[in-house]
Amino acid sequence: MSLSAAIGQTPSPSPVVDAAVVRSPGYWTGVLRRLSRDPVAMTALVVIVLLLLMAIFAPYIAPADPSKGSMLRRLKPIGFPGYPLGADELGRDMLSRLIHGGRLSLLMGVTPVPIAFVIGSLLGITAGYVGGLTNTLIMRTVDVFYAFPSVLLAVALSGALGAGLTNALVSLTLVFVPPIARVAESVTTQVRGLDYIDAARASGAKAGSIIRVHVLGNVLGPIFVYATSLVSVSMILASGLSFLGLGVRPPEPEWGLMLNTLRTAIYTQPMVAALPGVMIFITSIAFNMVSDGLRSAMDVKS
Template identity: 65%
Template sequence: MSTTIPGAATAEGSLPTQRGYWGTVGYRLRYDPVTLFFAALLLLIILSAIFAPLLAPFDPYQESIIRRLKPPGFRGHMLGTDELGRDVLSRLLHGGRITLLMGMVPVLVATLIGGGLGLVAGFAGGVVNAVIMRVMDVFYAFPSVLLAVAISGAMGGGVGNGMIALTLVFIPPLCRVAETATTQVRNLDFVDAARATGAPLRLVLWHHVLGNVLGPVLIYASSLTSVSVILASGLSFLGLGVKPPEPDWGLMLNALRQAIYVSPLVCAMPGIAILLTSISMNMLSDGLRSAMDVRS
């Protein structure tokens, strides 16, 4: 599949540049300043979490009663201190590692499992489709937030159980998107032609179906990442995710909420981190959706 980019000729009289589908997606993203800005912001957040041990100015676990709830700038504490006198900036940097891990890994695993199930259900049809999709409908009967809380609570909380709960929540919608896209593709002419030539089923799925299903699934998965970060923070806020004294944005919000009238700016820092991460992921998802829309 190739796309002609208007105005891409390099010399007078030469033919316009021919780009493949993914080359066109990259070309559109490169000239989308809003998407690039939020992609850079998200990359900065991820890198700051990865290199938190090198960037954190203080030990995120070090407590000091005499430095409780100090404002930003107090004795080198750029974002102030929390209810136990710990440096907020250091805890935000370290907390981003767990929050982003709990937010991204479940979506990745759910994309592999849900996308695979949707691909099989959509291509096979019949009884296979009915069985898989009815099982997915059972999960659809519950709101995602309540389902995540119920599964995590039943499993006892913790980072691992929270990630399992979020994965189970995201599998059904990703499966539905993959199944819908596969159903639309499986009866197209090029798929029928591949079958008529006697191509093995795995090759038909890999070369002809998956490439057309991958785009919608990736776009939807990218939009779920921001939801996953918020849900992961929510589980920690409710005590079903990260356990104290480990730093986590949701856990920090829960611990600081009682001091909101004493030091509101310090209490808002974890929420601001969650907000910036969620907005960056949403804007990146919107930019990716526009770039992958072949009709535009």
């Protein structure tokens, strides 16, 4: 009875949208599902979450005060009683300093990328969609920045702006805008030439609407993947700036800065001196692996 009634109803589609429409899972649902099945990316994601938790709850986790030194216990090896990961050149607890150092290092590594992502995407998508003279103006300006190696540019910018956390963040952001703008421009130019953009223009839509509905959804994904791969670069550059004395000032714990101050101890306590580097390495490789996983999760054609 119910079957025949259902069959009888099918051929008359009501103009009112019915609830019985088969919904395919959206694109991002698929991406997340594939990402969740990637063991490497998931492991790396867990590592990043742990690092973030460590940074957030540093005061509660750290066994000792990261700035309290002891002249008697300078440069103690790993496993020294009371100092699970040894002590630094001023006798401060390395474990506590590494835990606290994650706060600034992650802040400096992660913050510039989303900001650069917004600015770079804005520039690149505008250049790619509008084309012509606008494209030339934006992209040639970007190319000027692009011509310098990123380390040199970061050092020059924060040198010009002066040392300090904020200036280091600003200069790192400026370093990442050009490459993101470039990727955004090339992806947008590619999408802009596709027929569905022409079809949208033919329907009389304005540029703003076309960009919002048709361009962004197809362009932000690839730019986002590229941006995530920059997090690790940003971490390393930030450490480099601190190492050069352009980022964080001592005695604040920061991995790059710690690497710098401990470099004189490389012959006496090499294992201890290498620890900040190990942390930078683990963090940047975790971000890289998530970025790789995201790329392959998004890259599935069908």
